Amino acid sequence: MFSIPSSLGMLHSQSVQLLCLTASSGVPLFCRGSTKQLPFSIIGSLNGVHMFGTGHDAALSCCETERGGRVLWRVFHDSLMLIGISSNADVSELHLRRLLENAWNCMVLVLGLDELANTRNVERLKRELRSCYRLIDMLLERGMDDRDGDRGLMGDLTHCADCILFPQADLLQETLDAFTRAAESEFGCLLVRGRLAVATEKWWRLAPQELVLLSALANLPPGKTSCDCPVFLPQGSPNVALRLLCFQLLPGAIACVLCGPRPSLYHVENEQVCRFWSPVVENLRSCLDQAKRSALSPSVGLRRDVLALLLINRESRRSVESLGHACSKATPLLSPARRWELLRLFYTFAATRYFSSEESPSSERPTAELLHEEFSAGFTHLPVHCYLVTDECKCYAVQTPQHQLFLLTDLSVPTFALRSVATHTLDAVTTATGF
């Protein structure tokens, strides 16, 4: 591994790079993430060391450098290899691992499994893969250089669907159900500022990873009014394409349906959209207003020293993230972007070190990664609380059979009080919202 680590310095300090090669022949298919592409010789060596391992019956999955650089390899369906490379210690192994899974799922979503698993013509595949770049780049930017619209979306990391909670969602739910039926579908959802506000029962039954990617794909930029994208569901329908229809009702409020060959985009847009959604336009407006402030309904009273929180419902695999009121004077003032970043880092810290049981062993993940934990290796019990004090904030995580809460508070909260702040917050949020 000698020459690789030093070359990682060539990456921009914040960057993560993603390489895709054919697994058998090592032909590079694409490289995303950095403005400066890695030289071919390095791509070759990265593939070479992995191949060397395979030749000796050893699976090379990850390597770290002394300065915090990290490389992760993974082969999907014996056909394509994805390599994730970061030069920054803040980019965790979990982040990279998720990135590879998500990137693969994106590729399946856009092109279908058959196209990827049975490569017939490499040049053609290379061309087809270009249609995935937009989605892959969006994922690469998450948690790195958050654009405004994406602030605080964490589903790519948690593999839970990012949700937003509204006090009176019944009317929207009814409207969505009726709209979805009219579009000859059972799968429909309403996204508000990139988060799931309401969805039909069937939509919730899609795999959480699929929900995360569909939300990302459906999140049209303001100004685009609708789209009709062929999608393959990585778990639900990897070889038969469905159509994802999205309609920007108001800037930031998007209704989506998954359907078969009918009805046409033109028909739904011109016949159904106004008919169903015009009567609730004021509700949508007030949802958008609320969403500007928080993903939690206004009825939830958060303590003033809460900086940010992430609440996961473990059963339904849904999550809500929110920033606190941020009127504290005690700590160094943390920008919203920094608070989101810290929340992601703390989630990664707690989820990989202490709540690792949550890390469901996915089908193809090498078992070696499960044994990474030094803490759980030495103890027989599973931790249910953990905390961390840094020079920017204090962090506390609680795990119950139903929920996980990750909380950031400012430094003014006494460390001994963190536990009760966290349990109270968990109670307050779950009681007020029924999440």
Added chain:
Amino acid sequence: MAYIAAGSIMVSDWHRSPESREFFSKILHNKKRRKFGLLEAPVMPPHLKADIVRYKVFLSGKSGVGKTALAARLAGLDMPKIHYETTGMETCGVFWPVKLRESGRMLFFHFQLWDCGESAMRRFDHMLPSCKEHVDAILFLFSFTDRGSFEDLSNQMSRITEPSDRLVRLVVGTKFDLFMHTDVTESDITRFEEVWGVPVFRVGGDVSGGFGEISLLLNALAENLWHQDCMHASTSVPSYPGHIGPEIIV
């Protein structure tokens, strides 16, 4: 169908006249174009009531000629920083106020621009028929920096449309600002216009987001669509030009 000369039906350069200020202010917000959702439309005060006429416009052209960028330019959206292949079909809406020369009547045209990634269109059969469903106009795009895309035009025009189709056809050359690299000469364009009887518009370069560059194209589109509907109305059952959309609140 014969092409209508600029200014014969609608007041050209109306966006520069003080009279139009109130109309254009409805499609602007903080000096940038206002972004409308599907449930929204510009609403004028009662004394200036203006109907909205809706048309579907399909953007056709080879991969990479700038269909998405042109749609963004016409709709006043942020220009994509790097080129991405469009994953499926995307639409965006453009409201454009005009004044009819003869009656002095003022209208909002609404162009629903349809843009479809080439590879999606190749892989999925339903894309092209869907783009052509109820289409009122097609913009054929080529890039000044790609001679192939220009040479493909005639092929494309005859492949996608039938002479009997009732639709407006215009040709748009993109990336005109990159004249240093241009592959298409003025005489090529003149010849093309003569053979096909279709005007060629040039866009590219104007990054200010103003109306200067696009007003010619939008006005031409509006005039030809209006004319087409009037011709149709006079030969068949009398009907109202355009599709007056459902009532929309703002």
